[in-house]
Structure formats: C-alpha cells, structure tokens
Amino acid sequence: MVESALKLERARYERSALVEWLTTVDHKKIGILYFWTSLAFLLIGGLLALLIRTQLIVPDNTFLGPQAYNEVFTMHGTIMIFLVVMPLNAAFFNFFVPLMIGARDVAFPRLNAFSYWAFLFGSLLLLSSFLFGAAPDGGWFGYANLTSSRLYSPGLNIDFWVMGLQVLGVATLASALNFFVTIVNMRAPGMSLMRMPVFVWMTLVTAVLILLAFPSLTVGLVMIMFDRYFGTNFFNPAAGGDPVIWQHLFWIFGHPEVYILILPPMGMISEILPTFSRKPLFGYTFVVFAGIVIAFLSFGVWAHHMFAVGLGPVPNAVFATTTMLIAIPTGVKIFNWLGTLWGGAIEMKTALLFAASFIAMFTIGGISGVMHASVPIDYWQTDSYFVVAHFHYVLFGGSLLAIFAAIYYWFPKMFGRMLDERLGKLHFWLTLIGFNLTFFPMHFLGVDGMPRRIYMYSAGMGWDLWNLVASIGAYLLGASTLLLFVNMLKTLRKPADAPADPWDGRTLEWSIPSPPPAHNFDVVPVVRGRDAFWIEKYGAEEVIGPAPERHGAEAGHNPQNPHNPGPGEGAGHDQAASHGAEHHGDSRIHLPPPSWFPLTTGAGLTLMGIGMVMHASDTLGSLGFPVVGLGIAMVVVSLLGWTFEPIHEEGHA
Amino acid sequence: MSDSTAVGHVPEAHHTTTGISHNKMLMWAFLASDCMFFGSLIWVYMVYRGRSLEGPYTQEILNIPYTSVSAAVLLLSSLAMVLALHGIQHGDMRRFRVWLGATAALGALFLGGQYFEFTEFYHHGLTLEQNLFGTTFFVLTGFHGTHVGIGIIWLVTLILMSLFGRLTPANAERVEVAGLYWHFVDIVWIVIFTLVYLIPY
Amino acid sequence: MQQERSVVERAHPGPATYVKVAVILAIVTVIEVATYYLVDYLQAALIPILLVLSAAKFVLVVGFYMHLKFDAPLLRGMFAWGMTVAIGITLAMLALYKI
Numbered sequence: 001m002v003e004s005a006l007k008l009e010r011a012r013y014e015r016s017a018l019v020e021w022l023t024t025v026d027h028k029k030i031g032i033l034y035f036w037t038s039l040a041f042l043l044i045g046g047l048l049a050l051l052i053r054t055q056l057i058v059p060d061n062t063f064l065g066p067q068a069y070n071e072v073f074t075m076h077g078t079i080m081i082f083l084v085v086m087p088l089n090a091a092f093f094n095f096f097v098p099l100m101i102g103a104r105d106v107a108f109p110r111l112n113a114f115s116y117w118a119f120l121f122g123s124l125l126l127l128s129s130f131l132f133g134a135a136p137d138g139g140w141f142g143y144a145n146l147t148s149s150r151l152y153s154p155g156l157n158i159d160f161w162v163m164g165l166q167v168l169g170v171a172t173l174a175s176a177l178n179f180f181v182t183i184v185n186m187r188a189p190g191m192s193l194m195r196m197p198v199f200v201w202m203t204l205v206t207a208v209l210i211l212l213a214f215p216s217l218t219v220g221l222v223m224i225m226f227d228r229y230f231g232t233n234f235f236n237p238a239a240g241g242d243p244v245i246w247q248h249l250f251w252i253f254g255h256p257e258v259y260i261l262i263l264p265p266m267g268m269i270s271e272i273l274p275t276f277s278r279k280p281l282f283g284y285t286f287v288v289f290a291g292i293v294i295a296f297l298s299f300g301v302w303a304h305h306m307f308a309v310g311l312g313p314v315p316n317a318v319f320a321t322t323t324m325l326i327a328i329p330t331g332v333k334i335f336n337w338l339g340t341l342w343g344g345a346i347e348m349k350t351a352l353l354f355a356a357s358f359i360a361m362f363t364i365g366g367i368s369g370v371m372h373a374s375v376p377i378d379y380w381q382t383d384s385y386f387v388v389a390h391f392h393y394v395l396f397g398g399s400l401l402a403i404f405a406a407i408y409y410w411f412p413k414m415f416g417r418m419l420d421e422r423l424g425k426l427h428f429w430l431t432l433i434g435f436n437l438t439f440f441p442m443h444f445l446g447v448d449g450m451p452r453r454i455y456m457y458s459a460g461m462g463w464d465l466w467n468l469v470a471s472i473g474a475y476l477l478g479a480s481t482l483l484l485f486v487n488m489l490k491t492l493r494k495p496a497d498a499p500a501d502p503w504d505g506r507t508l509e510w511s512i513p514s515p516p517p518a519h520n521f522d523v524v525p526v527v528r529g530r531d532a533f534w535i536e537k538y539g540a541e542e543v544i545g546p547a548p549e550r551h552g553a554e555a556g557h558n559p560q561n562p563h564n565p566g567p568g569e570g571a572g573h574d575q576a577a578s579h580g581a582e583h584h585g586d587s588r589i590h591l592p593p594p595s596w597f598p599l600t601t602g603a604g605l606t607l608m609g610i611g612m613v614m615h616a617s618d619t620l621g622s623l624g625f626p627v628v629g630l631g632i633a634m635v636v637v638s639l640l641g642w643t644f645e646p647i648h649e650e651g652h653a
Numbered sequence: 654m655s656d657s658t659a660v661g662h663v664p665e666a667h668h669t670t671t672g673i674s675h676n677k678m679l680m681w682a683f684l685a686s687d688c689m690f691f692g693s694l695i696w697v698y699m700v701y702r703g704r705s706l707e708g709p710y711t712q713e714i715l716n717i718p719y720t721s722v723s724a725a726v727l728l729l730s731s732l733a734m735v736l737a738l739h740g741i742q743h744g745d746m747r748r749f750r751v752w753l754g755a756t757a758a759l760g761a762l763f764l765g766g767q768y769f770e771f772t773e774f775y776h777h778g779l780t781l782e783q784n785l786f787g788t789t790f791f792v793l794t795g796f797h798g799t800h801v802g803i804g805i806i807w808l809v810t811l812i813l814m815s816l817f818g819r820l821t822p823a824n825a826e827r828v829e830v831a832g833l834y835w836h837f838v839d840i841v842w843i844v845i846f847t848l849v850y851l852i853p854y
Numbered sequence: 855m856q857q858e859r860s861v862v863e864r865a866h867p868g869p870a871t872y873v874k875v876a877v878i879l880a881i882v883t884v885i886e887v888a889t890y891y892l893v894d895y896l897q898a899a900l901i902p903i904l905l906v907l908s909a910a911k912f913v914l915v916v917g918f919y920m921h922l923k924f925d926a927p928l929l930r931g932m933f934a935w936g937m938t939v940a941i942g943i944t945l946a947m948l949a950l951y952k953i
C-alpha cells in the first residue's frame with residue numbers, strides 16, 4: 001500500500017521542480033506557496049508602514065507628498081489585510097487542516113490550487129499599480145463617492161484597487177468553499193465535530209464568515225465598477241444615489257472580515273498554549289462556542305464603523321449594544337487561555353512567548369474596542385490615532401503575533417527543521433518592545449486629537465514626542481521582523497533533521513514525519529478523543545464518547561513509533577476495504593495528479609481584471625474589452641479542460 | 654467556478670464523513686453564499702425604490718403580463734430539470750437528454766425575453782445612466798440573467814458529455830448538482846418578480 | 855457508512871409529484887398576477903399577500919425540486935443560515951432607510 005503510493009510519487013517527481021510547483025495540487029505544497037508569497041508581501045507592507053512612520057517622525061516633514069502618502073497608507077492597509085494576514089492564515093489552513101483531521105488532501109485539490117493562483121495573480125495586479133505610478137489612494141475602505149466617481153478619482157488608482165480586490169475575492173470564496181467541505185466531510189473516523197482541534201473549528205467558522213461576508217464586498221465593488229465604467233448612479237448624489245450605501249455594503253463585509261482575520265489566529269493560540277503548558281485546553285467547549293457566537297454576532301455590528309455618519313440615535317444605540325455583546329464571548333476565550341496556562345508545566349519556547357503575548361496585546365486591543373463601542377466616546381475617538389492604535393493591537397498584537405507563534409510552532413512540521421530558539425527569543429522581545437513602542441503612544445496621540453490619514457502635522461500641536469517614539473518603535477519592529485527572515489533562511493540551510501514530534505504535540509499532524517510524505521498518513525488514523533495524538537501516546541484519562549465502530553478490538557496504541565501511531569493495521573484495512581471495495585478492490589492511496597488548469601483559470605480571471613483596468617486607461621483603452629474577452633475565453637477553455645481532465649489514474653472521472 | 658468543480662471526485666462520494674458528497678455540499682455552501690450576493694443586490698434595489706429623480710419611473714416601464722410569462726417559462730424549466738434528473742437517475746438517457754434540452758431551451762427563451770425587455774426599456778429611455786431605477790434594475794436583473802446564461806452553458810455541457818459517453822447514470826449526481834444551481838436561479842427570480850415587478854409603489 | 859447513507863438519501867418523489875408541484879406553482883403565479891389587477895380592492899393587504907405567495911413558491915421549489923425536504927438536515931441548515939443572514943440584513947437596511 002505504501003509502496004504503491006511511493007511509486008506514484010516517484011513518477012510524478014520526474015517533472016522539473018518548476019513545473020511541479022506550478023501544477024501541484026498537494027495541499028502542503030500549496031500551503032508553502034501561500035506561506036512564502038504572503039511573507040514576501042509582509043515585507044512590502046512593512047516597508048510601506050516604515051515610509052508612513054518616516055513621514056510622520058517630525059512635524060512639517062516633506063519626505064512624502066500628500067498623494068504619495070495617500071497611496072502608501074491605502075496600500076499598507078490593503079496589503080496587510082488581503083495579501084498578508086488572510087493568506088498567512090490560508091497557508092496554515094492549507095498545510096494543517098487536512099493533517100489535523102486525518103485527511104489525505106482537501107476536498108477539491110484543484111480548486112485549492114486555483115485559489116492560490118488567483119490570489120497570487122490578483123495580488124500582482126494590485127501591486128503592479130506601483131509600476132504605473134497609479135497605486136490605489138482611496139483608503140482600504142475605498143469610501144464612495146470619492147472612489148466611485150471618475151470626477152474625484154480620475155486616474156487608474158481605484159481601478160487597480162477594484163479589479164485586484166475582485167480577483168482576490170473570488171480566490172478567497174473558492175478557498176472558503178473548499179475548506180468548509182473539507183472539514184465537514186473529510187474527517188478521519190472518530191473525529192467528531194467536538195473532537196476537532198480548535199484551529200480546525202476556527203477555520204470552519206472563518207469559512208462560513210467568508211462565504212456570507214464576501215458577497216457583500218463583491219456587490220459593492222461591482223457597483224463602484226459600474227459607476228466608474230458605465231455611468232450608473234449607485235453612489236451618485238446628483239441622481240439621488242446615496243454614498244452611505246457603500247459604507248453599509250463595505251462594513252457588512254468589513255466587520256466579519258475582522259473576525260476572518262482574528263479567529264484563525266485564536267485557533268492557533270488554542271493549539272499552542274496547551275502544547276507548551278502540557279495540559280488540555282481549558283474549557284474546549286466554551287472556546288468553540290464563543291467562536292461561533294462571535295461569528296454570529298459579527299453580522300449584526302457593522303454600523304459601529306459608521307457611528308459618526310449620522311444614522312440617528314436608535315440605530316446607533318442598537319449597534320452599540322450588539323457591539324458590546326461581542327466582548328462577552330471574546331472575554332470567555334481570554335479567560336480560557338489563561339486557565340490553560342494556569343498550573344501548566346510551561347515550557348518557555350518562542351512559540352509560547354508569542355502566544356502568551358498575544359493574550360495580553362489582544363486584550364489591550366479588545367478593551368479599546370469596547371471603549372469606542374460606546375457612541376459618545378466613539379464620536380470623540382473616531383478617525384483619530386486612538387482607532388489606529390486599537391486596530392493595530394488587534395491585528396498586529398492579535399493576528400500577527402499569533403501567526404509568528406504559529407510559524408515557530410509549525411515550521412519544523414512544514415520544512416523538517418527547527419527554527420533557532422535564541423534568534424527566535426530575540427525576535428520575540430524586539431517585536432514586543434517595538435510593537436508597544438510604536439502603537440501604545442498612538443493612544444495618547446488619538447486622545448490628544450491627532451487625526452488619522454493626515455500626511456503632515458505642525459509643530460506645537462503637542463504631538464511631536466509620541467510621533468517620534470512611534471517611529472523609532474516602527475524601525476525596531478521592522479528590524480525585528482527581518483530577524484525572523486534571517487532565522488528562517490539560516491534554518492533552511494541546515495539539514496532536515498526535525499523529529500516528527502518535537503514539542504510533544506497533541507494533535508494528529510505530529511503523528512507523521514516532518515515534513516509529511518505526499519500522502520500524509522500511511523494509515524488513516526482513527527480518533528478516540530480530543531487531542532487525538534496525545535491519547536495515542538499517553539492514553540486518556542477520559543475518552544470522550546464511544547470509540548468509533550471500525551476501530552476494532554485490537555487497536556492498541558503505539559507510543560514507541562511516532563510515525564505510525566494509528567490504531568493498528570487492522571483498523572486501516574477494514575476501513576480501506578469498506579471504502580475501496582466498490583471501486584478498486586484494493587487499498588491503494590489515490591493522490592490527485594497535477595494540473596495546469598487551476599493556474600490558467602486564475603490567469604484568465606486576472607486577465608479580465610487587467611482588461612478592465614486597460615479599458616480605463618488613455619493609451620490602451622481600445623484594447624481593454626478585447627483583453628477582457630480573452631480572459632473570459634481563457635477561463636472557459638480552462639474550465640472545460642478542467643472538467644474533462646481525468647482525476648484518477650484509472651480514468652474514473 | 655462552480656460548474657468546473659462540481660464534476661469529478663465521484664469515487665470520493667463514498668468516503669465522506671457525513672455521507673453527503675463533496676460536490677453536493679459545495680453547491681449548497683455556494684448557494685448559501687449566493688443568497689448574500691443576491692440579497693445585497695436586492696436590498697440596494699429596495700432602498701433605492703422610488704428615489705429616482707427623473708423618469709421614466711417604474712410604473713411607466715414595467716410590463717407585468719409580459720414578465721409573468723417569463724416567470725412562468727423559468728418555473729416550467731425547473732419542472733423540466735427535475736424530470737431530466739429523474740430520467741438519468743433511472744437510467745433513461747433519452748428522457749434525460751430530452752428534458753435537459755427542454756430546460757436549456759426554456760432558459761434560453763427566458764434570456765431572449767429578458768433581452769427583448771431590456772431593448773424595449775431602452776427605447777423608452779430607461780438606460781443604466783438615466784436614473785436610480787435604471788441603474789438598480791438593470792444591474793440586479795442583469796446579474797440574474799448572467800446566472801441563467803452560465804446555467805445554460807452548464808446544461809449544454811452536460812448534454813454534450815452524455816452524448817460522448819462521459820456522463821452515465823452512475824454520475825447522475827452531477828446532474829443533481831447542476832439542477833440545484835438551476836432551481837436556485839429560479840427561486841431568485843421568484844423573489845425578484847415579487848419585489849421588483851408585483852409590489853406596487 | 856451504510857446506515858448514514860440510508861439516512862441521508864431518502865427516496866426522492868417521482869414525476870407525478872413534480873408535475874403536481876408545477877401545477878400549484880402555476881396557480882400561485884396566476885393569483886399573484888391577478889392581484890396586480892385587483893390593487894384597488896386589496897389595498898393594504900396586497901403586500902402581505904404577495905410576500906406570502908412568493909414565500910410559498912420559494913418553499914415549494916426548494917423543498918421539492920431541490921429536494922431539500924428529503925435531504926440531509928445539514929444541507930437544510932446551511933441554506934437556512936445563508937437565507938437568515940441575507941434576510942436579516944435586508945430587513946435591517948429597510949428599517950434603517952424607513953421603507
């Protein structure tokens with residue numbers, strides 16, 4: 001069984017390395033592609049942040065002009081949200097969700113590859129705007145009618161933004177559909193919903209959020225596109241249109257988006273803290289349900305981004321209430337993480353340090369969030385640096401710190417090498433200090449009345465000191481992030497010698513070699529409780545629920561051999577036989593063959609976006625719609641090829 | 654995207670945790686998402702109802718008897734679709750092809766009717782740019798029409814596949830998934846027909 | 855797995871049921887269109903009547919043609935979740951704009 005899988009693998013690996021990566025449908029390779037791509041974008045987004053802080057380091061600075069400043073802060077926000085945090089989360093979804101649920105791949109491997117390519121090409125479309133001197137300059141929220149009218153935004157800047165985000169949106173939706181089906185439908189025997197690792201749970205919740213939130217953004221962007229290209233009146237006050245409609249559409253997407261960015265990191269924390277405390281997650285059920293409640297409430301709070309718009313006292317009061325409600329499940333999670341650490345045998349590894357600092361930093365961001373849930377306080381704080389401080393505590397102190405923790409935690413599994421702990425700890429301390437130095441003073445600046453998004457301020461406003469401190473902190477933060485890259489590059493030059501289970505882990509990904517083989521599991525594991533691998537290693541004091549039927553009587557665990565902790569060959573064969581009998585009569589492992597069509601479909605989709613941008617340009621306008629047509633043709637031909645491509649060697653499809 | 658992913662993976666259907674095939678679950682998840690897509694278009698339409706600053710206004714333009722026939726055509730196509738599915742599920746490929754062809758034809762008839770309706774409105778001075786009604790009406794119904802168009806391409810692909818022996822009663826589920834999409838497009842029209850056409854001002 | 859499958863896939867109704875549903879749908883559509891000519895009589899009752907009728911058509915198509923009535927509860931839940939959020943947001947927006 002294993003041998004035949006190896007044979008399949010070898011046949012495939014005869015292709016050149018480049019072709020292999022371009023056509024891969026292996027969720028682990030796609031995860032690694034997501035990983036490096038979004039880390040590269042992290043450097044670009046971080047560089048833009050340093051440009052912002054350089055401009056603001058002293059009053060009356062002329063380092064960046066107003067136009068350049070607008071472009072820099074718009075692209076910083078857009079890149080960090082859509083090109084860094086979301087795809088970094090996706091990198092870990094891709095690599096680890098199938099491993100954690102005991103699956104051999106995702107439900108739709110080619111759709112998964114398509115998501116990556118559409119993400120990459122969409123990002124490049126967005127970033128290419130820099131080459132044409134037309135980077136988006138309308139803020140990441142792109143408020144209409146500044147963005148919807150060519151009168152107010154005549155250049156190609158917003159066109160790049162709209163088209164880039166549309167392509168990214170399609171990629172994200174495809175990926176969410178895929179992970180939803182994978183998690184619901186591809187769990188190993190015994191992996192009931194309430195035995196799933198919390199990271200898998202949060203991925204599932206995030207997928208649902210994406211499915212329901214992104215269409216609102218898509219529709220809003222379509223309307224901006226129609227207003228810009230076809231003269232419609234969606235956001236045109238001269239014809240009775242209401243630009244506030246865009247704000248609703250955007251924030252109906254935008255607030256769930258915040259949870260799309262933070263829930264997966266919360267899941268990562270919920271894996272890392274138990275591992276390094278050597279005890280189970282405290283109140284698993286509460287953590288899971290708190291995540292679900294947050295997701296549910298997130299669709300009822302969007303207008304708290306619009307308190308100052310003037311919706312009236314009743315809507316403001318309603319949305320203030322729902323917003324404050326969200327603090328409850330969030331607080332539940334924080335106490336559960338503290339409860340997990342409490343009394344644990346804590347190992348001070350870099351991953352744990354980042355994870356523990358997440359709790360503290362995220363709590364600060366959460367508290368300032370509850371502050372401006374109150375309408376009168378929000379009137380004071382809105383559009384000030386206080387808000388900038390708040391969401392950086394949530395998105396950097398929250399999402400990114402957790403993602404750093406996850407990098408240190410999972411890097412050995414992904415690349416078979418342990419990251420350097422000494423460099424890692426240096427990275428951690430510099431990050432923590434740099435982060436607080438950058439963003440804590442912004443609370444003071446906001447309270448002192450410094451508005452967001454201004455490119456220059458005068459001396460004598462009392463803002464000089466804290467801006468200087470914030471800028472120094474930002475440089476420190478930039479330097480510390482470089483340390484992470486140094487660490488990773490240094491580590492990758494070492495031989496791959498990481499053990500399968502370096503941290504004495506609790507979940508199934510640690511039961512297989514580092515890095516995992518193409519088929520993941522020699523024998524599909526059978527799950528006997530939460531922390532499935534821990535139970536196999538040490539036995540369970542309390543196995544939750546009955547063991548699954550197929551598990552068989554002889555299913556002893558095998559702590560000596562971390563490569564194969566499965567419940568014994570018997571179970572594996574039973575299961576393979578019960579599934580395979582109808583089709584193949586043997587238990588060969590089927591890995592989907594590589595395919596070019598995901599890449600070409602993604603390219604065709606992006607070509608449509610490129611065509612639309614060209615259509616709006618002065619010089620290439622006439623070529624625009626032909627290029628769109630070419631893109632559509634490319635998508636259709638690719639999809640037909642995709643449909644008719646055999647996906648099993650035997651030509652089953 | 655959906656039509657490409659809905660095929661293949663047939664053997665996998667027997668491996669799923671819930672017993673529901675991947676393709677079917679993907680389609681239902683997509684439809685749940687599409688609810689929000691049309692939901693957003695519809696609420697924007699509803700909010701802008703009657704807020705056009707200049708004519709032609711809704712009541713001068715909409716032709717209820719004409720659209721009622723269109724709506725009936727689309728409902729009828731849904732009936733043809735389930736009969737086609739019933740055909741392939743019971744191994745009757747001829748019945749399958751006839752009814753699926755009828756479904757696609759009725760869909761095309763609906764689209765033709767929409768094309769005629771749109772040109773008619775243009776002649777009456779209602780354009781995308783004219784007023785809020787034109788803007789919201791054409792974009793909402795246009796996106797619905799695009800969905801119908803994609804559905805027709807999908808159905809025709811299925812018929813072609815069956816003619817070349819690439820679609821057999823063993824893959825009846827592919828037809829079922831295509832059918833889910835088709836019926837969804839139909840129910841969206843049920844909602845649009847009521848909210849856009851029937852409810853008076 | 856065998857047991858689960860039998861739970862999931864209950865028998866779908868046959869062509870006779872499908873045609874019956876189509877007839878009901880046709881009748882409801884005729885009633886809907888008829889209301890258009892009876893605006894003066896129905897007045898305030900018109901909009902509720904139309905909403906109920908279209909909801910009935912919606913449920914019939916989803917329940918029988920998309921056989922959600924006979925399908926796995928999970929699928930019902932997924933679709934219901936999407937519909938709930940979409941309807942909830944639509945109602946909220948209509949309330950905000952006082953329609």
